[in-house]
Amino acid sequence: RALDARAAAHLTEAGEPEEAARRYRAAAAEAAAMGAYAQALSYGQKALALLDGMPPTPARRRLRIGALAGIGRVQWQAAGPDPAFTLAGALQVLDAARALLAQGDPPELHAELAALIASVCYDIGDMRSLERALDELTAASRLLLDAGDALGSARLLNDQAAVYVRMGDPVRATHLLTESRRVFEERARVDPVARVELAETDHLFARIPLHIAARPGRESDALSMGIDHALAAERTYKQLGDIRELARVWETIGRLELRKGRLDRATQRLTAALEAEEAHGDLIGLARSTAALAEVLSAKGLHREALAVLAESMAMNLEKGSPLGLAHNRRALNALVPNISLQGEEAEMLRKIAAQLAAAEATLGRIKLPGEPD
Incomplete structure (x- = not known):
């Protein structure tokens, strides 16, 4: 991160603003991944400021989209010092990035923005936002499929399933999660991306009993199955060192333990989640x-x-x-x-x-x- 930021400063002085903006963008992404949100925002804004001073080209426009997407992600994920760090503020920046997209831009760029917008809409959570999230994900999925990227399209299955869980539609959610597991299970041993998707699939399966009532007499089984799925997700996120997602899984386990009436276990899990989320600014x-x-x-x-x-x-x-x-x-x-x-x-x-x-x-x-x- 420091290397990219230092290189960007030198490139700016050397009269190479486009390459400097690219380095600031990389430094911002790295800072955000480490939870250094204020720094990520600062680097993203430096990238935008450099781009403002240059004549537009397709490459610079795409670089601007990436910088805006990074800023929107930080405003969505982090607690911030000003009103921009709200879900509405994040959505505004992501919509500005979306407005810059052009027909010939890479489908992955369209998909990345769609997934980000859908994530913010999911956290806002009213029905109109959830419907928008589904529209975004469906359109991006189609775009990736048309471009021959079946794997990229499959990566959006979990996002769509999460929305259906939140809408209280377990049948569609389970269908999508089963499909996601089928696609990623065989690749997970060799592909880190597939391992992330599989952990996400397990976490969503774990959350279903919290949103949708089990059949009478099957409640305890459903909760136990949920905990098993959550423990599988926990193992993967621990291996990957993804603290943010790990804390979310601990919250889920805490809620499942509460439903099982195991209050001490629930307290233990939720306390661990709170400590991690506080440290990570989530x-x-x-x-x-x-x-x-x-x-x-x-x-x-x-x-x-x-x-x-x-x-x-x-x-x-x-x-x-x-x-x-x-x-x-x-x-x-x-x-x-x-x-x-x-x-x-x-x-x-x-x-x-x-x-x-x-x-x-x-x-x-x-x-x-x-x-x-x-």
């Missing part, structure tokens, strides 16, 4: 793990602690601009209500948090989770 992950921890604390009868943790999660979801996160906070809060007496300090806390949640949902919009009554 605000959306933090908000989700904190909300799950609130449910565990409530199940342990620690209602005051649960309310305090839930308030933290709400604040993070509001800061990031995630109506989906707030909907999960609402579900957790509603589950707490019957356990709290109508008088006293806890009741006062509950009223205060309910008012804050209503205000936050009035700002970002209130969305319905699958299975919730209208």
